[in-house]
Amino acid sequence: MSLRLAGLASVACLTATLGLAVAQTAPTPAAAATRPASEALPVPPPPKPVAKAWVLMDFASGNVLAGENIDMPVEPASITKVMTSYVIAAELKGGKIKRDDQVMMTENAWRSGGAGTDGSYSGFEVNKPAPLEMMEKGMVVQSGNDAAIALAEHVAGSEQAFAALMNQYAKRIGLKNTHWVNPHGLPAEGHVSTARDLALLGRALIRDFPEAYSYNKIKEFTVGPITQSNRNRLLWRDPSVDGIKTGHTNAAGYCLMASAQRGDQRLISVVMGSTSDDQRTNDSQALLNWGFRFFETHQLYPAGKQVAVQKVWKGAQDQVRLGLAQPLLVTLPRGRYQQLKPVMDVPATLIAPVAKGQRIGTVRVMLDGKVLVQRPLVALEAVEEAGFFKRLWHELLMWWNS
Template identity: 75%
Template sequence: MKKTAATLVLALAATFTAATGIAVAQDQPPQPSKPQPAALSETLPIPPAPVPGKAAAWVLMDYATGQVLAGENIHARREPASITKVMTSYVIAAEMAAGKISEDDEVMMSEHAWRTGGAGTDGSYSGFPVNKTAPLVQMEKGMVVQSGNDAAIALAEHVAGSEEAFAALMNAYAKRIGMENTHFVNPHGLPHEDHYSTAYDLALLGRALIRDYPKAYSYNSIKEFTVGPITQPNRNVLLWRDKSVDGIKTGHTNAAGYCLMASAKRGDQRLISVVLGDTSENQRAVHSQALLNWGFRFYETHKLYDAGQAVATQKLWKGQANEVRLGVAEPLLVSTPRGKYEQLKPTMDVPQTLVAPIAKGQRIGTVKVSLDGKVVAERPLVALEAVEEAGFFKRLWHEFLMWWNSL
């Protein structure tokens, strides 16, 4: 951990002790050497994010924290076009993880899937022959790489029996992810008045796929895929222009415009951009690239605490132990403008009186981290171990002490 992170730990300790009178755990990591002063360029204000031209909505999100670094109309409902297929991939991966389907399943290219999304339509297609089967993993790659509408329908029918039933699964998983302004009616993204999402929700979806199902996500980096005699390239041209880009999905209809959900990883930092309703295939790529470059240049991600790391110890009444260690159940990360890490202001909100029994993982309070008066990270503080109730006489004595202290 860098000196700046250690400094933040000490600040958290001082804030916590001053507020509660409770000692902070002393098992913090050692402080390394003093960092060099920030370069002048790191102390200058961050310039505005490059606005993606005439795009209807756009967002740039930090993957590790979920923080929105920049955006416009991020909660405005828009047609997601073929970015819908990222949700289809997520459902397939989730159902596979649950043991309900297998990547070796033989998936039928039904006549309905072929007629609705195949080569005879205006949309993109995979080329799998009608009334023939193919392994699920191959059909999925045909959907992901070639953006095959026919493959999306065939997969939906295999997983849930029909597009309608599959859409119900999509909406259920979307709700679990936190996509509050999204509703799906099909697995491919062809226009429908009740089929919509937002730039913010789609960024959440991209983040969820990368985090939860990295193998399924990896298909998005495949540059071309062949079905029979037909080889088609991935429509995400950033895969060729920027080696740090490894996804995610393009989309286009006349109503939706040109759309692109992109993700790139440079070092330990990953960003996700979503551009909806742009004016051309090239412009959606140019604008997405500009957003990613801007984000990597002016922001950085730090881990403040690991999961299970003790943040503080709190006095405990009527317990077999007289104190309990507090920490976070998941890693606490924060994205900050470069050069502003030391300006983070931590606070802890914990009860003044805590009485046993305490269950391991029980929420005790909250830790918040603010920058320039705005909360940029917030996590529950939980008990890192269980503490059982003490015996009768200790409980009686503590009852008296609690009464005495309240006078």
């Protein structure tokens, strides 16, 4: 679908011109005036999964499109491994581990999560090493509990120490009702999350570490003589689905976090505590189809493009261009794009120096008086401090008009 549509006439912008509020017109997205607006249809109730808790989330904004019991603590089962993947990706980025590290399948990992247990396993040989990247794929694709334990021991020394890392990163992501006890998701006292938190976790992995996320779309993986298929059956059913993770224990029931992208729109569904593999798959598919049918994503502003100009006092230049560091996308009910009201809030007074990328204000996109999405407004270039006499003159002007 087109990401641009004419019709956003003006933006209320609080600017710094002698402390007065001045309305500025937002730049109209190009090449969109000829596109007719889609018909605004009432959004019917979403399909209701047979599950303890579920949620459908818009990836672009993190807004919840539908859900039930979304903040109720539940056992996350093997969806836990999404958090394990996030920690590994973050530690790789930080240079603390490397993809070609040799990860030992310890006897503890083998006994606690290997073939002799009731859970899923990867099949790496006990007391033998394998490259970290291979071990991680064994965890992600095959849902190997043994691989998750081996990776945790390699990264942090023990499962307990790794769980502490998981909780630190969870707090950084913004998971408010989640507590991790292990890296694999087998039942443990106090090991809980929520449908909302898990959707936010999936969103964070896709956004922050797309390469790690890409492992989730691998349909099968071979370790030694054993080839196992990815348990996410939506990968075969729906070509728009490219992840993310299943989970199952007797206590947790059947769980599935799924994500799909159609055009420039991405949605994330989470179904927790379903009654069967078929049920969680069918319900997840129904949620995704409903979301794509009745909601649409638009890009209001691209990254790095001027959307406003701000007065700068005591600067070598008298103004600075403002824009966004990342594209501003919003998902809303189909046909309601022209009813959006973007508002830019900037400080009453901006004084040099201004650094490139410095946050100057906030862009909020409103619909029916509610904020759909908000993003930082940043300086697109630096403004150095002016010389002594200009700074003195501006000081006098600011005092005179105060």
